[in-house]
Amino acid sequence: MGMIRFVKMQGAGNDFVVIDNRESRFSLDEIIAFTPRLCDRRTGIGADGILVLDASQKADFAMIYRNADGSDAGMCGNGGRCIAAFAISNGFPAMHRFECNSKIYEASKHVQHIRLSFPVTTIVTPITDGFRIDTGTDHIVVPVTSEELHDSATLIARGRTLRHRHNANVNFVCERKDEHVVDIVTYERGVEDITLACGTGALAAVTWWHHAFGQNMTSINQFPVHSKGGTLLVDLAFNPVSPSYQNYHLTGPAIRVFEGVIHL
Numbered sequence: 001m002g003m004i005r006f007v008k009m010q011g012a013g014n015d016f017v018v019i020d021n022r023e024s025r026f027s028l029d030e031i032i033a034f035t036p037r038l039c040d041r042r043t044g045i046g047a048d049g050i051l052v053l054d055a056s057q058k059a060d061f062a063m064i065y066r067n068a069d070g071s072d073a074g075m076c077g078n079g080g081r082c083i084a085a086f087a088i089s090n091g092f093p094a095m096h097r098f099e100c101n102s103k104i105y106e107a108s109k110h111v112q113h114i115r116l117s118f119p120v121t122t123i124v125t126p127i128t129d130g131f132r133i134d135t136g137t138d139h140i141v142v143p144v145t146s147e148e149l150h151d152s153a154t155l156i157a158r159g160r161t162l163r164h165r166h167n168a169n170v171n172f173v174c175e176r177k178d179e180h181v182v183d184i185v186t187y188e189r190g191v192e193d194i195t196l197a198c199g200t201g202a203l204a205a206v207t208w209w210h211h212a213f214g215q216n217m218t219s220i221n222q223f224p225v226h227s228k229g230g231t232l233l234v235d236l237a238f239n240p241v242s243p244s245y246q247n248y249h250l251t252g253p254a255i256r257v258f259e260g261v262i263h264l
Helices: 028-039 077-089 152-166 199-213
Strands: 003-011 014-020 049-054 061-067 095-100 103-110 113-118 125-127 130-134 138-143 169-176 181-188 193-195 219-227 230-239 244-253 255-263
Touching (some): 014 077, 028 049, 028 061, 049 077, 061 077, 077 095, 077 113, 077 199, 077 244, 077 255, 130 199, 138 152, 152 181, 152 193, 169 199, 181 199, 199 219, 199 230, 199 244
Parallel strands (some): 014 049, 061 095, 181 219
Antiparallel strands (some): 003 014, 003 255, 049 061, 095 103, 103 113, 113 244, 125 130, 130 138
């Protein structure tokens, strides 16, 4: 396969290998095949997943995202912000649109942060283990205490069980009383471990918070979600008639770490 040029990026600690595929023209099968090697933290570059910028007939570009194991992740919020920052650094406008899984996302640069809009309408479904919420990819939200949130070994074991039971990402969340802040730890499907942050998980966490504590509010703006890797800000709107959630925005950092060449 030869040489691959890449950029390593991270958003709130969620890290990615980013590739511009407009010239390389790797097929999806090729991308799936080399993703685990590139994402391996011992023998490769190391990342939670891979982002591929490709041509699009519907938007400024298309984003292909795969989990570290090569599986389909659905949408990735931190990845979406990172590929938007990567695109801007490569000549795309500061406000642009990209395609992912046949949906169109809008991104804009705000000083050091990227703000990303999600064409998602979702509902909260209570289940035995917590709440199922789809914010572009499948999530389970599980409320826990502050003490439980800091017990990583237990969260990994519990997250692994719930991830396979529900085939979804698992978000352990804790509300800070009277602060309108949510702390979160996410066990990600396809990474098969806790990650430092999850963008679509942050959207799910604020959706859960509104469902549990804020249904008298028809919108939420700049709601902070704290993860081990940093803080993400979430906006959403609530339609009490449906009831459903829409008009999601995710704002946070998207940082270039290093760039290089890897030979496969």
